[in-house]
Amino acid sequence: MKKAIIDQILLILFLFVALVGIGATISDNMKARDKYYNLKKITDNAVLTLAKYYVNVEQNTDSAENIYDNMLTQTNLGNEISSSIVYTWDFISQPNTVTANISNYEESTFWFKLFGLNSFSLNVQSIATITTIDSGEPTSSYSAGIAPFAINDSNFAIGDALGFNYSLTAGWQYSDKDTFYPILTNSDCDCNFILSNKFDFSDLGFDVDNCNASSSGCTTHGESEFRDYARELDNIYNSGQSIDFEDGKTDSPISLIGTYLGNTTSSWGTQINHLSSGIYDIIGNSGQNLPIEMDFITLDTGGIANGIVRLKITGYDMETTTSPGNRYIQLITEVVSAKTEEIKLVE
Known part of the structure; x- marks a missing residue:
């Protein structure tokens, strides 16, 4: 009788310990599962943030990664894994991808230690795709990478073959539909802005209200200013x-360049020489890089930027060695569909 009672007590104790053990190990498993999903949330946010920064702000992978690394410091778990998260960019495969990995994250156990398992090793990965899609329209309100040129707005249609001749900005006329003008990014707040007050530069430290096209900086630099611009053409393009014309956002202030150079013969020859060198940096010394598609800024009747049109440069014609009055640069283009970037979380 006593033995039966003892056996029952031992059985109850065994069942109790077993149930506690099962519950405890389930608790460890749930804790590890929750940690996995928290890590997955971090990698999901990482690839989406990196992709959106690269597409919508700046095509610079290092800057995109730095932005998210700074975001990680805002949480304890983010701080913990900030040095171990690894980003991988693939611009060769189609679609392009960005991947975030956290490998061998050790989640310590409590009850599983009784069975010799001190921690779970967690591996987390997220992948986002960046797909370029034809919009079906020649114009758009957004560009992820503008050309260093502007043209006057027009009734563009996909397939139109258009030739654009370089002209001094000082002689700008809206009626010149076959002319392209030089623009400068990251420009100083002392020259002829074409983006007007529609755009908010407050986060860039610029106050457009104080910009003055008649200031000394717009009348004295001349040749050296234009030479520096021409050297930066390929950098601006790349x-x-x-x-973004809908939100009024741009990476940096953008201005037409050349209004302060006048329209004298010497200035014309100087600009043609410098500009031709800069264009060759993009298209190749013999045009071997053509065709190239670019997003050109369009100008409205007041010379204010009002949108984007996508052109495919298929050829060129230049004369840079005759007398200055006979020199010219022409870009031969075809209007093509504007491009949009679609970002998707796929894993």
Whole structure:
């Protein structure tokens, strides 16, 4: 009788311990599962943030990563894994991808230690795709990377073959539909802005209200200013300077360049020489990089930027060695569909 009672007590104790053990290990498992999902949330946010920064702000992977790394410091878990999260960009495969990995994260256990398992090793990965999609329209209100040129607005249609001749900005006329003008990104607040007060530069430290096209900086630099601009043409083209006409956002202030150079013969010859060198940096010394698609800023009747049109440069014609009055640069283009970037979380 006593033995039966003892056996029952031992059985109850065994069941109790077993149930506690099962419950405890379930608790460890749930804790590890919750940690996995918290880590997955971090990597999901990482790839979406990186992709959106790259597409909508600046085509610079280092800057995109730095932005998210700074965001990680705002939480305890983010701080903990900030040095171990690894980003991988793939611009070769189609669509392009950005991946975030957290490998071998050790989540310590409590009850599982009784069974010799001190921690769970968690591996987390997220992938976002960046897909370029034709919009079906020649114009758009957003560009993830503008060309260093502007043209006057017109009734563009996909397939139109258009030739654009370089002209001094000082002689700008809205009626010149076959002319392209030089623009400068990250420009000083002392020259002829074409984006007007529609755009908010407050986060960039610029106050457009104080910009004055008649200030000394717009009348004295001349040749050296234009030479520096021409040297930066390929950098402007490759920098991924974004602009958004719906939100009034741009990476940096943008201005027409050349109004302060006048329209004398010597200034014309100087500009043609410098500009041709800069264009060759983009298209190649013999045009071997063509065709190239670019987002050109369009100008309205007041010379104010009002949108984007996408052109495919298919050829060029230049004369840079005759007398200055006979020199010219022409870009031969075709109007193509504007491009949009679609970002999707796929894993």
